[in-house]
Amino acid sequence: MAIQKKNAKARLDKYYYLAKEKGYRARAAFKLIQLNKKYSFLQSAKCLIDLCAAPGSWLQVAAEVMPAKSLIVGVDLAPIKPIPKTITFQGDITTEKCRSTIRGYIKTMKADAVIHDGAPNVGTAWVQDAFSQNELVLSSLKLATEFLAPGGVFVTKVFRSKDSAKLEWIFKQLFAKVEQTKPPSSRNVSAETFYVCRGYKAPKQLDPRFLDPKYAFAEVEDAAVNMEAKVFNPEKKKRKRDGYEEGDWTQFHEVPASDFVQTQDPIKMLGSLNRLHFRQEGDGDIALAALDKLPETTEEVRLCCQDLKVLGRKEFKLLLRWRMKARDRFGFRQKKLTELTGASSTATTAAGATDDAVAEGAAGEEVATLTPMSDELRLQEEILTLQEGQTKLKRKERRKDNERKQKEITRMQMDMITPTDVGIDAGGAMGDEGTFKLRDVDKAGIARQITRGKMYAESEKPKVEEEVEESEDEDGDRLETELDAMYEQYQAKREDRDTKAKAKRIRRQTSGKDDEEEFEGFGKEGEDGAETTDGEDSDADLIEDSDEDMEGEDAPTGLLNELRSNDDGKNGLSGRATSFFQQDIFNDLGVDEEEEEDEADLARDSGVDVGSGESLSPPLKPTTAEAEESDGFETEDEEAPAAEDDDDESDIEVVRPARTEDDEEDWTEGTQRPEQVEKEGRPNIDIITAEAMTLAHALATGKVTKAQLEDDAFNTYSHRDTDGLPEWFLDDEGKHSKRQRPVTAEAAKAIKEKMKALNARPIKKVREAKARKTFRAARRLEKLKKKSEGLMDEEGGVGGMSERDKAGEIGKLMAKAKKTGGGKKKGKMEVKVVRSGGQNKGAGRPRGVKGKYKMVDDRLKKDVRGEKRAAKRNKKGRK
Ligand SMILES: C[S@@+](CC[C@H](N)C(=O)[O-])C[C@H]1O[C@@H](n2cnc3c(N)ncnc32)[C@H](O)[C@@H]1O
Numbered sequence: 001m002a003i004q005k006k007n008a009k010a011r012l013d014k015y016y017y018l019a020k021e022k023g024y025r026a027r028a029a030f031k032l033i034q035l036n037k038k039y040s041f042l043q044s045a046k047c048l049i050d051l052c053a054a055p056g057s058w059l060q061v062a063a064e065v066m067p068a069k070s071l072i073v074g075v076d077l078a079p080i081k082p083i084p085k086t087i088t089f090q091g092d093i094t095t096e097k098c099r100s101t102i103r104g105y106i107k108t109m110k111a112d113a114v115i116h117d118g119a120p121n122v123g124t125a126w127v128q129d130a131f132s133q134n135e136l137v138l139s140s141l142k143l144a145t146e147f148l149a150p151g152g153v154f155v156t157k158v159f160r161s162k163d164s165a166k167l168e169w170i171f172k173q174l175f176a177k178v179e180q181t182k183p184p185s186s187r188n189v190s191a192e193t194f195y196v197c198r199g200y201k202a203p204k205q206l207d208p209r210f211l212d213p214k215y216a217f218a219e220v221e222d223a224a225v226n227m228e229a230k231v232f233n234p235e236k237k238k239r240k241r242d243g244y245e246e247g248d249w250t251q252f253h254e255v256p257a258s259d260f261v262q263t264q265d266p267i268k269m270l271g272s273l274n275r276l277h278f279r280q281e282g283d284g285d286i287a288l289a290a291l292d293k294l295p296e297t298t299e300e301v302r303l304c305c306q307d308l309k310v311l312g313r314k315e316f317k318l319l320l321r322w323r324m325k326a327r328d329r330f331g332f333r334q335k336k337l338t339e340l341t342g343a344s345s346t347a348t349t350a351a352g353a354t355d356d357a358v359a360e361g362a363a364g365e366e367v368a369t370l371t372p373m374s375d376e377l378r379l380q381e382e383i384l385t386l387q388e389g390q391t392k393l394k395r396k397e398r399r400k401d402n403e404r405k406q407k408e409i410t411r412m413q414m415d416m417i418t419p420t421d422v423g424i425d426a427g428g429a430m431g432d433e434g435t436f437k438l439r440d441v442d443k444a445g446i447a448r449q450i451t452r453g454k455m456y457a458e459s460e461k462p463k464v465e466e467e468v469e470e471s472e473d474e475d476g477d478r479l480e481t482e483l484d485a486m487y488e489q490y491q492a493k494r495e496d497r498d499t500k501a502k503a504k505r506i507r508r509q510t511s512g513k514d515d516e517e518e519f520e521g522f523g524k525e526g527e528d529g530a531e532t533t534d535g536e537d538s539d540a541d542l543i544e545d546s547d548e549d550m551e552g553e554d555a556p557t558g559l560l561n562e563l564r565s566n567d568d569g570k571n572g573l574s575g576r577a578t579s580f581f582q583q584d585i586f587n588d589l590g591v592d593e594e595e596e597e598d599e600a601d602l603a604r605d606s607g608v609d610v611g612s613g614e615s616l617s618p619p620l621k622p623t624t625a626e627a628e629e630s631d632g633f634e635t636e637d638e639e640a641p642a643a644e645d646d647d648d649e650s651d652i653e654v655v656r657p658a659r660t661e662d663d664e665e666d667w668t669e670g671t672q673r674p675e676q677v678e679k680e681g682r683p684n685i686d687i688i689t690a691e692a693m694t695l696a697h698a699l700a701t702g703k704v705t706k707a708q709l710e711d712d713a714f715n716t717y718s719h720r721d722t723d724g725l726p727e728w729f730l731d732d733e734g735k736h737s738k739r740q741r742p743v744t745a746e747a748a749k750a751i752k753e754k755m756k757a758l759n760a761r762p763i764k765k766v767r768e769a770k771a772r773k774t775f776r777a778a779r780r781l782e783k784l785k786k787k788s789e790g791l792m793d794e795e796g797g798v799g800g801m802s803e804r805d806k807a808g809e810i811g812k813l814m815a816k817a818k819k820t821g822g823g824k825k826k827g828k829m830e831v832k833v834v835r836s837g838g839q840n841k842g843a844g845r846p847r848g849v850k851g852k853y854k855m856v857d858d859r860l861k862k863d864v865r866g867e868k869r870a871a872k873r874n875k876k877g878r879k
Helices: 002-010 014-022 029-039 056-067 097-104 125-145 164-174 213-222 229-234 258-261 266-272 286-293 299-306 313-329 332-339 356-362 374-412 419-425 436-441 449-452 456-472 475-496 499-518 535-549 557-568 573-581 593-605 622-630 640-649 659-668 690-700 706-713 729-737 745-760 764-793 803-821 859-878
Strands: 048-051 071-076 087-090 111-116 146-159 175-181 192-200 252-257 275-277 832-835 853-856
Touching: 014 029, 014 475, 014 729, 029 056, 029 146, 029 175, 048 056, 048 097, 048 125, 056 071, 071 097, 087 097, 097 125, 125 146, 125 164, 125 213, 164 175, 164 192, 164 213, 175 374, 229 456, 252 258, 258 275, 258 286, 258 313, 266 313, 275 299, 286 313, 299 313, 313 332, 356 640, 449 593, 640 803, 690 706, 690 745, 745 803, 764 803, 853 859
Parallel strands: 048 071, 048 111, 071 087, 111 146, 252 275, 832 853
Antiparallel strands: 146 192, 175 192
């Protein structure tokens, strides 16, 4: 039971939650959404039949995506709650009644799509389930053949089994294009797969046995193997799942090469044999000897004949050409040609065929029997193939382009390309003709954004790509956007319910901001290390300067100019080296705080206003407050100073690489964040996870050093390429793709002890209650003290209190205080005893009685009293 519950929970994945959020009745909705995203069959459909539609999530999707006023009919064994814009009814798709009901609804119309997601409600044995499922598929196909329009689409779920190949064969006879797919929302553990069959051939007549499970599954078994496909796509090897033929133990087949030359079906031979040999057995073989001596029988041909199973397309062609030449030599082709004069015109080449093998077909010799297909359908099929090829090509190009750009941006961000490379001597993508041609950047007016170092280029570029993508793959994008929006809504709702999720989001946003600040690729920084917020001024200056310096078209502007000026070199360094040392990482080095202070003092002494930014050598880093005050300077990450303090004063250094989800989790579960832990100037680190404790142990015992820890922090997960990935995906992935940190037995034990101690502590509520109690007791004592002091001070004498009376009074007060000492004890609820009978006869509360009451009858009362009296008497008698 427990296991079942656990599994049930594991099944509630993101699609389940998304379906809930979006209001779909089942997570299956996403299967149809994803199938439609890939094959786009719903957008243009005017009439759709959903077989096995309950509870109706596919119907919901169809109603959303299909054009308004489309006809959507859904049927299932189970009742389906009404769905707007759809017609639903209860029925068994294997029955005639269901067929006629559908006919009644769609009248003379033809359906553009028939979709089927049926699963038999059995759940006995897997084999039986799969068989029933296949039967159901055949039933749905039967309905599809009746209701589908020519060129229509049939989508069905099939459980992978030994019969699924047979089903596929049947689909291929009826549809121009058949594809098997498994949408991402279909669980990997499930054997279900989907067939999308497009271009319904609409044959005029169909043998009913074709769709009869009894015949269909048996007949296809012996279907001819497509040797042509086997020969021309030799790399597609299929496993032999049906077992081997009786007696064929070695599975090795060879024939004399002369047989191959003489055969009418060379392709079949090449597909089924292992070797063609030139061995002369017995009295010898004249044909084989002649063939062996032919000049066309080259070493290469012999080598190919050795092992047909390892040959590729090229080698098969070579053998076929060799065979043709040999046949020419032996006069076979001449003979055939004369025999078949006139007949060749009927066997005109199979449309569009270019291969040599088919060219042979033109000679009337070996024509592969193809399923007859109307011109229109063939055209349709060709268009489909062409369209698909084109889309694939475009997608590939786009992906390559994006990857290249992304790499360049990443390299820029990581300062792997120095500004010099970009601006002056870089060629290719960065050069004059490249994506990052600086002159264009300046013309486009975004130079100042780039010089500010915010890497706006990253968001600008994809925008252009997005536009292109939008027009090409609008539906896909829309779906992605919708999913993202849905996920955001879901997150927002979750945050409302769960404050932890909210805190996580805020932290992520903050860290996102940090990241942005961290990647200051080309930041034009103020000389004191703070970033210039008022970038306009500086940029404007840059552009103006360049205008003055350079004239004419070729004059580099803005960014170019600045980079060149950087190139001049300082402190005797080359331009390249200067650029390199201008990176943020070197900002902290070289000048320590003392030096800074000295220099500031020097500046002050010399009468220069340090704060105005005109100092000789201003401090490299202003304090946060200073940075905030100084006009025109943006504050660095406010957390930074706290983190630095940590570095200085604690042994346990908090390493802060680019934060990953992993780290976020660690912060929540393990150590506290550095900015929260300052207590009396010292880090107040509470280690509560075994991982953190292991790390702390290792650091304390010197097993690892800070530097190693830093190195370690940059791992596979720290710089993952997450651009363009939807947030829900990242969230989901973040839960699992994290680094497994080692845990030692001692650390685990230490944490266990710590937790034990923590658990032993009373909870806050109890502690508070105890404190309140003590406080009240103290107050009472104070009162008592005051009263007794008053009594003691009272004058004795006539009419006054004697010392004895005073002592008595104080004693009474003490007793009273003692009585009330335990707090206000709730007086025992009084239970009223009511005599039954009389006006209190019958059930219900007796009149005039409030609160708890007990009904007693006279007899019982007397009996109880009698018992008590008897007990008393007995007691006395014993004494
Ligand atoms: C996986 S559910 C379909 C889910 C549906 N596509 C959706 O999106 O909500 C499978 C359905 O097949 C139905 N089914 C099984 N055998 C059937 C039959 N012979 N005729 C009609 N429906 C059948 C079951 O009642 C079940 O509701």
